[in-house]
Amino acid sequence: MTEINMKINIAGVEWNNPVVTASGTFGFGREYGEYIDLNKLGAICVKGLTLAPRQGNQPPRIAETPAGILNSVGLQNPGVKYFVEHEIPFLKKYTSKIIANISGNTVEEYCSMAELLSDSDVDLIEMNISCPNIKEGGVAFGTNARTVNSITREVKKHCKKALMVKLSPNVTDIKEIAKAAEDGGADALSLINTLLGMVIDINTRRPILANNVGGLSGPAIKPVAVRMVWQVASVVNIPIIGMGGIMTGEDAVEFLLAGASAVAVGTANLIDPTACMKVLEGLENYMYRNNIKDIKEIIGKVEIN
């Protein structure tokens, strides 16, 4: 069999392959480390961090939907300092790149976190301005092109690592937002975060989530995600990490063709703890089957009708 090259480069950071975990679905890697060899991942993106620890929302925090799930975890996390001290040393043992995902209530909070992480061993910082599950901010920054531009610009000043901006799909024109982030100095983009949704129990007449609404993820959102990655790829020149409902290698290929340079696996982990490995194997099989020697050959190669 011929050798295939899976290596990719995201904003100056070389990954062994394009498969990364989606923030919030993989903890800090410890649990899944018991099921898979974490060295085999291109990168590990950890649970969303905030400056101070957060307890998160009241349960129930999850509901099932047709081909998807709705979650309202509300960024339960031990805070960025704890992460730096207690989780990075664990992640450093593996060859996969480390991505810290950060959320804040104010621009200053984002900047402080970027500063703290700049002196740590993370490889990339993913700025989440698209979390639908906390009242104060997150998504408030991500749905307006002007604020996306200014927050990216500010955080960039405090950030010595490559900065990736995670986009919300809950917007009218994703291209405008993506361009605003690129103009603000983003080194990469990731999309999509979850779509705001709701599930009502018709017997109790109450929403299943204690938070009433939550973020929709899983295969149900895949076509929306592929479309958005394609639209964004057509207007920016920075690398894109595509995600939304990826369960198989074939799903991943779709995102790469649409223009993503890497693919994140989220909800699939919750269903199958080896999902990332299956996506990677499926991707490799697609390459062997189609005689593709370098993964970069298919990025953005969708042929539009």
Added chain:
Amino acid sequence: MYKQNYLSKISYKKEIVPGIFDMRVVCKEIAQQAKPGQFLNIKCCEGLTAILRRPISICDIDTKNQEIRFIFQVKGNGTKLLALKKVGDNIDILGPLGNGYYINDQYTNPLLVGGGIGVFPLLMLIKSISSQNSTVYLGFKNKEMVVLEKDFHKVCSNLQIATDDGSYGHKGYVTQLMEKKLQKDPVDIVYACGPEPMLRLVNNTCKKYNIPCQISLEQRMGCGIGACLVCACKIKTTQDWEYKHVCKDGPVFWGNEVIFDD
């Protein structure tokens, strides 16, 4: 060696009362490791319907035949599909998961209290307890819904059943049986599993009589292994409280750690 999910063959299936299925699957690895109070996270079907796994307690283990037994009630989509599976079919199971009940030979006089679908894990528990002096109280809605009576009888002589409507055994709640017993003879530990209102009562009763108790909590789950953080439950800390996770930190907790919201 990495942990994994197992495709396990169904070796037995029976609808024991309307809507409740007794199922056994062959899985050497799970049968060898399982402890009472742990659970399985079961994929009810292939494909994208009922996409999440369903948490179901381990009811019993047959180490000789490498069989795991679980019993489930058909509630929604997933359990409905699981009930359609036939003997010989394979199902995808992740487990054993979570922390089971704390068993210690120092407890010579334990009391087990179960309600509804919460009675299932108590079968493996009672079989794992060495004391011959255990008491078991099981509560059900009505006579028709009484399950596992024979199985418990085989391993425990102090078994009492309660039904909400009095159509079988004691009329009322298991916690009334519990209260009556504790008034005259104390036990050294209470193990409980059942609906939340029952667990609250068990917890309060144990507090009143100053008896340690272990209760098994339920919450909607995703991963089942502690990564997605959806299955939160309120647990006391020295200062205040924090959200722990039923799948990884539980499902069994000490009663005095748990905070039930009003």
